[in-house]
Amino acid sequence: MVVDLEMGEGSPKLFERKQAVYRTLDDRYEIHGEKYKGQQYSHIYFTRLHYMRNLLYSLISKWKPHVPVNTVLGLEEGKECIIVGTIYKHMKLKPSILDEYSKERSKVPLVKPHNFVHPDDHLILEDESGRVKLAGSLLDPSAFVTGIVVALHGHETSEGDFFVQDLLEAGLPPQIERPLSSGEDRYVVFVSGLNIGSNTFNPLQFQLLVDHITGYLGDETEQSIASQIVRLIIAGNSVQIQQGLLNGQTVAPRDQSTLTEPIKELDILLNQLAAAMPVDMMPGPNDPANFSLPQQPLNKCLFPGASAYNTFFSCTNPHQFELDDIQFLGTSGQNVHDLFKYSEANNKLEFMERTLRWRHLVPTAPNTLGCYPFTDRDPFLIESCPHVYFAGNQDKYETTLVPGPEKQLVRLICIPKFCETGIAVMLNLRNLECHALGFSTCLDA
The missing domain is CATH 3.60.21.50 (Purple Acid Phosphatase; chain A, domain 2)
Structure with missing residues (x-):
């Protein structure tokens, strides 16, 4: 496309606009002709977990090749392993429809914060076999959100939590x-x-x-x-x-x-x-x-x-x-x-x-x-x-x-x-x- 740009005063000069492919x-x-037929959102989580798990497995072999990879259901107390799953963040201040209903019925309006992070928030990792609460100081819940797929190195504690010793994210994709x-x-x-x-x-x-x-x-x-x-x-x-x-x-x-x-x-x-x-x-x-x-x-x-x-x-x-x-x-x-x-x-x-x-x-x-x-x-x-x-x-x-x-x-x-x-x-x-x-x-x- 060629566009001529006019000059102001004096003799006119025309510029040709540059182009890019x-x-x-x-x-x-x-969304091509797809219709909602009552499908649940679990499908998109399963697809995400399947793709990211295959990706993380390929990275684990270089990250910690001698540590066994396990599922949440297969955890054993005290045994170090790596688990891959989707993070779920339990949030105390996360809005719910019941809170909205209470707000409408209450004479005193509820304060709605701009950010729902709370010190009592904690993280849970889940895969197809189950879910486990994450423990340890390595992971700061305020830096994570629900829906991330990660690989975690650690062991199960006597309380049934998973003590996290190290974290592997997918990192920047190839460019x-x-x-x-x-x-x-x-x-x-x-x-x-x-x-x-x-x-x-x-x-x-x-x-x-x-x-x-x-x-x-x-x-x-x-x-x-x-x-x-x-x-x-x-x-x-x-x-x-x-x-x-x-x-x-x-x-x-x-x-x-x-x-x-x-x-x-x-x-x-x-x-x-x-x-x-x-x-x-x-x-x-x-x-x-x-x-x-x-x-x-x-x-x-x-x-x-x-x-x-x-x-x-x-x-x-x-x-x-x-x-x-x-x-x-x-x-x-x-x-x-x-x-x-x-x-x-x-x-x-x-x-x-x-x-x-x-x-x-x-x-x-x-x-x-x-x-x-x-x-x-x-x-x-x-x-x-x-x-x-x-x-x-x-x-x-x-x-x-x-x-x-x-x-x-x-x-x-x-x-x-x-x-x-x-x-x-x-x-x-x-x-x-x-x-x-x-x-x-x-x-x-």
């Missing part, structure tokens, strides 16, 4: 070698949390972003940089619709415009973007899409203007793709937000790094985060290590590089909510360096 890998997250740099800069821009229709949305602020990355702002140097942007990723929560209107009742005519206006405004902005560059549109928890993961692509009928361009792509959440053989993997932030509720870390980047080491994008699904009840696969398993891993709708912009033991190198990016921060993120495909793009309409900013 794009390949979507969203097939694993798409394809990053292609050699062509020497020229090419950029991918990430933005999330537009929240069009909310009280915090500033249309001028987002229009500044649109004009900047499409090349209608700035001098010749800035327009030259804009021509090097090969793709825009919109990572969820693009609109905000008043929940009070979505009560299952027929919407009154006077309220119909309230529902549709944010989507129409978004389509106008997407129209400008898709006319200039390829755009990937991911759904988020506030968008008009299915709530449970993986979220399916937003219907293109919602965006008649943008859908007229073959540069507009409605994608799944999670979203996985390649640009010139550089692998990207990202979500609209639900997986990180749920880990924040049920575990603790120094920052959101640490949560993201843990999911890579656990080789599972959404370990808390389906326990505390809704997902489709797959029966024959777990699409959230991370089988190939991405070069870029992003999460949308975070409180602030953060980024780091995570190295792996087999020369893996992953760029982690927390994309902030644009409506609150006015910040988008720009990534250079040449060297995986990234920086923030800030936009403000305040004169004193």
Whole structure:
């Protein structure tokens, strides 16, 4: 695609927009004609355990080859062994439907904490044969969540617990070698949390972003940089619709415009973007899409203007793709937000790094985060290590590089909510360096 970027004053100069070879890998997250027929969520846990156990068995032979591997049912008191299973975290503060019912009936509202971690939480490991409570100081319950598959070295105590002496996680998956740099800069821009229709949305602020990355702002140097942007990723929560209107009742005519206006405004902005560059549109928890993961692509009928361009792509959440053989993997932030509720870390980047080491994008699904009840696969398993891993709708912009033991190198990016921060993120495909793009309409900013 060739897009001419106009110069401002003086003689006009045209820039040809650079391109990158794009390949979507969203097939694993798409639900093709599958229907819910009463299947239980145990299937997805069995699939996860089977895959991860085979993987961990291959690592145990190098980790501790002389220690026997056992099942939970086959534990014997005092005998050291290795067991592989799924962690279940017993949480004192974990919400339940009975608590919600009591809250509705109580005159005094219950305090709802932002994080449900408690000092009395403890871990349990289970496999097909049974479950056993984990003991010892090696494992800090606050750093783990339900749904992780690990290998543990230890022995059964006289109380019937399993005393953990060592832990083996799957670690970062294999990564394809990053292609050699062509020497020229090419950029991918990430933005999330537009929240069009909310009280915090500033249309001028987002229009500044649109004009900047499409090349209608700035001098010749800035327009030259804009021509090097090969793709825009919109990572969820693009609109905000008043929940009070979505009560299952027929919407009154006077309220119909309230529902549709944010989507129409978004389509106008997407129209400008898709006319200039390829755009990937991911759904988020506030968008008009299915709530449970993986979220399916937003219907293109919602965006008649943008859908007229073959540069507009409605994608799944999670979203996985390649640009010139550089692998990207990202979500609209639900997986990180749920880990924040049920575990603790120094920052959101640490949560993201843990999911890579656990080789599972959404370990808390389906326990505390809704997902489709797959029966024959777990699409959230991370089988190939991405070069870029992003999460949308975070409180602030953060980024780091995570190295792996087999020369893996992953760029982690927390994309902030644009409506609150006015910040988008720009990534250079040449060297995986990234920086923030800030936009403000305040004169004193």
